[in-house]
Amino acid sequence: MKYGSTVLKTYEGMFLIDSKEAKKGSEVVEGVINGLIEKCKGQVVRFEKWDERRLAYEVDGVINGTYYLYYFTGEADTISTLNREIQLSSNVLRALFLRIKEVPEVVVRKPEDESEEKEGEGSGEKTEGEASSTADAADAGDTPVGDTPAGDAPAATEEPAAEAAAAPVEETAAAEAPAEAPPTEENVDSDKPEV
Amino acid sequence: MAAKKRYRKFSEKGRCRFCRSGDLIVDYKDVATLQKLCTTQGKLFSRKRSGNCAKHQRKVKLAIKRARFIGLMPFVG
Numbered sequence: 001m002k003y004g005s006t007v008l009k010t011y012e013g014m015f016l017i018d019s020k021e022a023k024k025g026s027e028v029v030e031g032v033i034n035g036l037i038e039k040c041k042g043q044v045v046r047f048e049k050w051d052e053r054r055l056a057y058e059v060d061g062v063i064n065g066t067y068y069l070y071y072f073t074g075e076a077d078t079i080s081t082l083n084r085e086i087q088l089s090s091n092v093l094r095a096l097f098l099r100i101k102e103v104p105e106v107v108v109r110k111p112e113d114e115s116e117e118k119e120g121e122g123s124g125e126k127t128e129g130e131a132s133s134t135a136d137a138a139d140a141g142d143t144p145v146g147d148t149p150a151g152d153a154p155a156a157t158e159e160p161a162a163e164a165a166a167a168p169v170e171e172t173a174a175a176e177a178p179a180e181a182p183p184t185e186e187n188v189d190s191d192k193p194e195v
Numbered sequence: 196m197a198a199k200k201r202y203r204k205f206s207e208k209g210r211c212r213f214c215r216s217g218d219l220i221v222d223y224k225d226v227a228t229l230q231k232l233c234t235t236q237g238k239l240f241s242r243k244r245s246g247n248c249a250k251h252q253r254k255v256k257l258a259i260k261r262a263r264f265i266g267l268m269p270f271v272g
Contacts, residue, residue, distance in 0.1 A: 014224075014265055050224070056237075056269040065266060069224075096223075096265045108224040 006075050009099060010045070013037075013070040013082075016059065016094040019052055022066035032091050033068060040081040042074035045103050059093050071103045211248035221254040223261035226268060233259065236272035 015033055022029050026049060037044055050069040055062065074082075079097050086092045213219050219228065232245050232255055239245075239259055242252050262268040 016266055053267075055266040056263070057266060057271075059266050067265075094265055096261060098261075108220075108222045 008043075008073040008075065010071065010073050010101070010103060011042075011079065012098045012100050013072060014050070014096045015068040015070065015092050016055075017066045017068060017091060018062045018093060019064040019066050021091060022049075022052070029066075029068065029091065032089070033070065036082060036085050036089065036092070037070065037072050037074075037078075040074065040078045040085060042072045042078045042082070045071045045073060047071065048107070050107070062093060065093065069107060071100075209246075211246060211251050213251040213254075214248055221251060221258050223258040223265070223267065225258075226262060229255065229259055229262055229268060233268070234272070237263075237269045238272075 017029055030047065033047070034044055047068060047070040050067040052064070052066045055065045059065065082095070082097065086095045213221060221228075223229070232240050232247070234240065239256060242249070245252070245255075247255060259268060263270050
């Protein structure tokens with residue numbers, strides 16, 4: 001797009017925010033990012049909360065992060081100004097900007113969708129390399145995808161109850177075991193004379 | 196009589212996974228696909244191991260580096 005002397009380019013921006021701050025209110029975070037982009041002469045086309053996940057490594061002492069995906073247009077110096085502003089802002093931990101030709105209609109699938117597809121796919125045709133690598137990927141990919149802090153908390157509270165319920169079963173099984181064991185031995189002994 | 200020349204059939208299986216399917220695009224956001232092309236330590240598989248063509252191997256390399264920067268993939272496993 002060309003407006004007069006300035007050429008507007010389309011960009012994709014991924015912003016990493018601390019999950020604790022994102023939980024306070026998505027409107028606040030979105031307002032901060034929108035403000036940053038508009039401050040740098042950018043115009044937001046579309047944005048969404050892409051994902052909330054455990055980070056692969058700790059960034060500024062933060063373990064859980066929320067990703068916001070933005071599509072915006074801007075001038076040539078928008079990105080350099082944005083990078084400078086983001087370094088000064090305390091809300092945005094990391095940001096990645098890519099020049100794209102046009103805003104895509106469908107965003108690349110999220111981890112939740114991938115896990116569903118994996119379950120549905122089953123065993124298709126795979127090369128040897130793929131088969132081994134998918135096994136590795138499944139092992140490595142479980143932790144970030146399935147890890148939700150909100151889901152862990154109730155599980156921790158339920159554990160004692162579950163253990164308490166499981167313990168009597170084990171005890172009864174242990175108590176029954178010696179009672180059951182002698183008959184088997186007797187049966188064996190009793191079988192011998194018969195033979 | 197000379198024996199007929201046997202031409203090797205071009206197999207789909209031998210092609211790069213990204214060339215094979217039109218839907219699959221190399222993207223730093225597609226972590227599941229990128230993890231299939233990495234070791235458990237997070238190191239990129241060789242072309243011989245992954246089966247990628249040179250063009251897509253370069254794209255995967257760049258996508259992994261972007262994913263590492265934004266915290267989607269580890270630098271060190």
